[in-house]
């Protein structure tokens with residue numbers, strides 16, 4: 039029997055009260071369980087045994103490059119700025135060693151999709167990018183021209199030559215973080231982005247023929263106004279990106295922004311208004327919403343179809359702090375934000391003996407309840423919604439009985455039933471972070487609360 043609602047026994051109207059009383063900006067659940075719920079396993083897990091029991095014919099390969107030119111004031115991603123050249127070289131060698139071990143661990147396998155993220159993968163030089171892609175083709179057997187892949191870049195690490203190189207490598211989706219087109223706003227967050235240079239790069243990307251060009255912006259930056267936000271949006275759409283990711287600013291412990299607490303009170307609420315403005319602005323310009331953060335241009339060619347289904351299929355993480363997912367076990371290396379701690383974990387990774395890559399020692403075992411919650415969270419927060427028959431096929435039960443709080447979403451007009459799909463309404467989508475947070479299990483929620491940022 040499932041634990042049907044999170045955080046212990048609750049009254050039916052708890053969820054309504056929770057929705058009414060809390061800020062809609064809680065936390066971003068881009069994966070579940072959150073990495074702050076990971077811990078050292080009591081015993082190391084043998085990866086060959088773990089993966090033998092998994093479907094391995096449509097895996098996702100994620101590679102983490104934990105380096106940036108500059109560390110942005112808001113960023114709590116696992117990355118360090120200005121790495122020593124020698125460290126980057128050693129990191130690439132170690133990626134290759136890890137990939138070789140993983141190839142043995144997996145036996146037979148096929149990657150349906152891949153992503154290179156960070157940090158900022160475009161910090162790598164062209165010869166270093168060659169080394170990285172050699173791992174893909176020679177060790178992991180990924181045909182870069184056939185398998186769809188995504189690659190993250192930042193303006194301060196990109197130039198025309200790298201754009202051409204990445205397009206030539208068959209990258210399907212190029213994603214660039216801009217955050218704000220207003221130079222003063224970008225500078226306030228530690229980013230140097232002169233307008234003329236940024237424009238030239240974005241023109242270069244738009245013309246390079248990537249099937250999907252994504253651009254990230256942030257709203258809720260101190261000093262940002264409705265006018266300056268609209269100005270950023272106007273500039274963004276002038277480059278006709280296929281996708282726009284709009285992130286509400288979250289101020290995280292141990293980031294530079296967190297130390298400037300004075301800024302918080304003023305921008306906390308403007309995010310609601312800026313979100314609403316963006317939805318109207320983009321809808322009027324032919325963008326449809328795929329989630330609270332992702333807007334897609336309707337006229338864009340559909341992304342190459344992929345066999346990968348995020349709720350069910352496995353993910354192989356390559357590199358430090360890259361997560362790997364099987365059905366029951368999620369694992370990675372440790373996570374940190376403070377520079378000295380990130381640097382120490384990166385160093386441990388490059389010093390790791392080869393054999394250690396065949397074992398997992400840090401992560402989380404998902405209970406049956408958490409597998410269902412993961413499915414729910416990963417489907418309901420997207421425009422496509424929760425497909426009830428598919429949920430039943432996977433778990434053998436009805437999502438509505440497992441999660442009675444779904445009824446509350448329907449009653450409050452935050453979701454609607456469309457045929458076989460339960461979908462958030464526009465108002466529900468605006469509350470995605472709050473809704474997602476509610477469905478975290480008591481066990482995972484407890485671990486997240488216990489986690490001490492480091």
Ligand SMILES: C[S@@+](CC[C@H](N)C(=O)[O-])C[C@H]1O[C@@H](n2cnc3c(N)ncnc32)[C@H](O)[C@@H]1O
Nearest residue numbers: 112156157158190191192215254285286287288
């Ligand atoms: C890996 S980064 C993107 C690539 C590249 N490193 C860059 O910044 O240009 C992913 C995105 O997450 C968003 N992001 C990171 N931390 C955030 C925070 N604390 N609040 C809001 N958005 C954040 C930013 O928009 C960022 O572009």
Ligand code: SF4
Nearest residue numbers: 106109110113156157
């Ligand atoms: S936002 Fe991007 S460039 Fe800035 S520190 Fe984070 S990963 Fe690096």
